[in-house]
Amino acid sequence: MEEEGASHEKKRLFYSNLVNDNLLDCIVSKVNIIQITPSVNLKSKSILPCDFYYDMKYLIDYSTFCTMEVDNSADRTNLSTSACLKTVHMNGTKPEFNRMSSHKPYKPELALLDIYSGCGGMSTGLCLGAKLSGVDLVTRWALDINKSACESLKLNHPETQIRNESAEDFLDLLKEWDKLCKRYVVKDVQESPKVNSRVLRAAKVNSKTGNKSPSGEFEVASLIDICYGDPTNSGKHGLKFQARWAGFGPSEDTWEPIEGLSKCQDLIRDFVLKGFKAKILPRPGDADVICGGPPCQGISGYNRHRNADSPFDDERNRQIIVFMDIVNFLKPKYVLMENVVDILQFAKGSVGRYALSRLVHMNYQARLGIMAAGCYGLPQYRLRVFFWGAHPDERLPQFALPTHDVILKYGAPTAFERNIVAYDEGQSPDLEKALVLGDAIADLPPVSNNETREQMSYRKPPENEFQKYIRATKWEMMGSACKVTRKAEKSVLYDHLPLPLNEDDYLRVCRIPKKKGANFRDLPGVVVGANNVARRDPKTEMELPSGKQMVPDYALNFSEGKSTKPFARLWWDETVPTVLTKPDPHCQVNIWYAFIND
Incomplete structure (x- = not known):
């Protein structure tokens, strides 16, 4: 990668009010340290001769590196090495960050x-x-x-x-686009000779008329899109344009490498000029x-x-x-x-x-x-x-x-x-x-293990501000007047689908008691010892219709038998842990009883 191996400037220091006691014997020599104005375009040649320089201050809270005001009263400051970077604790106070605003007027957007x-x-x-x-x-x-x-x-x-x-x-693509913009927009291209947009290719059949293009040639009507890569899996990476061919529809568009469009400079220019004005890509x-x-x-x-x-x-x-x-x-x-x-x-x-x-x-x-x-x-x-x-x-x-x-x-x-x-x-x-599980889902309708409906009505009207916000439109969220003039429609719930469980896991979940803190340890066939380790109880051990054990080995072995997470229920008064893309009841607490309080 471009900057992976880059190292920090060895002359660069950071101002800090952290202090540390050092013996006088540790001082080696006097050094020349200057303060400079920070810039993302800073070049080493723009720094005056010095042993070290600093352009930011460091604050321990939030590991903050921030701009500090430049002292214009003197171009450089001499400091001893013992005073370069002081180290003292900030007694738990949050940093007072600078109030420097932008030197440039803000854009309206x-x-x-x-x-x-x-x-x-x-x-x-x-x-x-x-x-x-x-x-x-x-x-x-x-x-x-x-x-x-x-x-x-x-x-x-x-x-x-x-x-x-x-x-x-x-x-x-960004780098190539910037080059194209500099070539066709920034520089004067009016003197570029006009060329035709015909490209030699194998004879192609018009999908509408069935006619073949003459002499194995056909014409590029326009360029539709641009990318860098290999969209057609040709094995060749590079800058490519999506070409629309004269006499052919969108279904016949192809991705062409820029090298193959050497006779299409006018079309490339038109595409770049149009894309530059529309800012299809950021520069x-x-x-x-x-x-x-x-x-x-x-x-x-x-x-x-x-x-x-x-x-x-x-x-x-x-x-x-x-x-x-x-x-x-x-x-x-x-x-x-x-x-x-x-x-x-x-x-x-x-x-x-x-x-x-x-x-x-x-x-x-x-x-x-x-x-x-x-x-x-x-x-x-x-x-x-x-x-x-x-x-x-x-x-x-x-x-x-x-x-x-x-x-x-x-x-x-x-x-x-x-x-x-x-x-x-x-x-x-x-x-x-704090918001809890009940605040979030108490208005959701019950669903079956094999639910297929992609949209449905809510179970009840919103009961709190969170539920109202979840149902709000983009304009309502942003505090704007709704642009839609028709009457407000009833909120529709989309994608309220559970992760389908296999038959064995579904039967296990159904046997988990509907109470707070319940988990696989409450299944028949489990005993918990004084050391908090769960193990099988041969006296009450049960089998599922599939022939497998009601209590699976992975639940007993998880975290050396001391975990309470497998097949554990969430409860309405809890702020739940992180919700994952794929909830796994084998090792996560993510089962809840959807019909409680009905």
């Missing part, structure tokens, strides 16, 4: 690029939150390798330019904000085959490098990256430290925070790590403090304890009551 977008949840949430804060943030571009996710995002955000390709190919400076959650499967503790010795050998983990490479190329004003907490634990936290240091290496201000979704009004705990990055001349965003009374119970690594987003000790915030 900020453009966002969502990488690894999925269905667009992260960018949607960012745009909603920005709107409530008075900032008009709009998702202009999105990228995901999953085709279904891209199709879902397009249904909800038809105005967004969505790319269904890998992040590596997207980065190469450096176009994306004000880049957000994304690179794949977590190579990092997550659920992955039993993680490679802690060489974490970036996993292609999924390398996506963090690609994400930062895209940031480095586009240079947005703000960056927000999200991932699981294991990014700070796996491989001694090297992956998370890389992400933070990469932002700092690119001369971005940076901040790392650990946040629990339940603390912000969701009925699940869901601990996640967020990395903020900001241009040196922008205000580094702070993390929103909790709004709901949820106790951080587990998951945060002790080495990053000061990165947990929370109130200072002694503060008494007026927090709302």
Whole structure:
């Protein structure tokens, strides 16, 4: 990758108010340290002669690197090595961050690029939150390798330019697109000779008339799209255009390498000019904000085959490098990256430290925070790590403090304890009551194990603000007047489908008592010893109609027999753990009784 092997500038220091006592004997010599103005385009040749320089300050809370005011009264400052970086604890206080605002006037609308977008949840949430804060943030571009996710995002955000390709190919496309724009837009191309758009190919049959093109030639009518990769699995990667052929319909479109379109310069020019005006792809400076959650499967503790010795050998983990490479190329004003907490634990936290240091290496201000979704009004705990990055001349965003009374119970690594987003000790915030499972799903209708309906009516009207919000339209969420003039229709529930259980597991679930804390230990055929280890009871052991044991071996052996998670029930008054894409009752607490209180 472009920056994978890059090392930090050896002359660069960071100002800090941390202090440490050092013996006089440790002083080697006097050094010349200067303060410079931070910039993402900083070049070493622009730095005055010195032993060291600093352009940012470091604060231990949230591992923050941020801009500090430049002292213009003197060009350079002499400091001894004993005074370079002081180290003292901040007594638990949160940092007082600078109030420097942008030197440039803000645009009326900020453009966002969502990488690894999925269905667009992260960018949607960012745009909603920005709107409530008075900032008009709009998702202009999105990228995901999953085709279904891209199709879902397009249904909800038809105005967004969505790319269904890998992040590596997207980065190469951005670089090639920038070159094309410089060639056909920035430079004067009026003197370029006009050429025809005929390309030699094998004779092709017109799908409508059945006629063959004369002399094995046919004409490119227009260029429809552009990509970098191998969309036709030809084995050749590269820059390609989607060609529409004269006399043929869209079903006959083909992907052609740019080398094969040498006689189509006019069409390439027209496509680039049109695409440049429509900003079908961002160029450096176009994306004000880049957000994304690179794949977590190579990092997550659920992955039993993680490679802690060489974490970036996993292609999924390398996506963090690609994400930062895209940031480095586009240079947005703000960056927000999200991932699981294991990014700070796996491989001694090297992956998370890389992400933070990469932002700092690119001369971005940076901040790392650990946040629990339940603390912000969701009925699940869901601990996640967020990395903020900001241009040196922008205000580094702070993390929103909790709004709901949820106790951080587990998951945060002790080495990053000061990165947990929370109130200072002694503060008494007026927090709302935590949301629980009942608040979220009490209005949902019951479904069978083999449910097939893709849409249905809600079981009852919304009973709380959360349920009202979930049913709200995009315009209602954003506090805007609804653009639809027809009368409000009844809310429809989509995709309320359970994970189908096999017959054995379904019978086991049906035997789990409908009470709080119930799990596989309540099945007939299990006894629990004084050491809290579950084992079989041969006196009450039962078999299923399939001939298998009612209590499976994997449940008894999970966590050496001491776990209570297999086939465990959630309850209405609980803030549930992280909800996963594929709930597995064999090792997760994810069964609830849908008919209680009926």
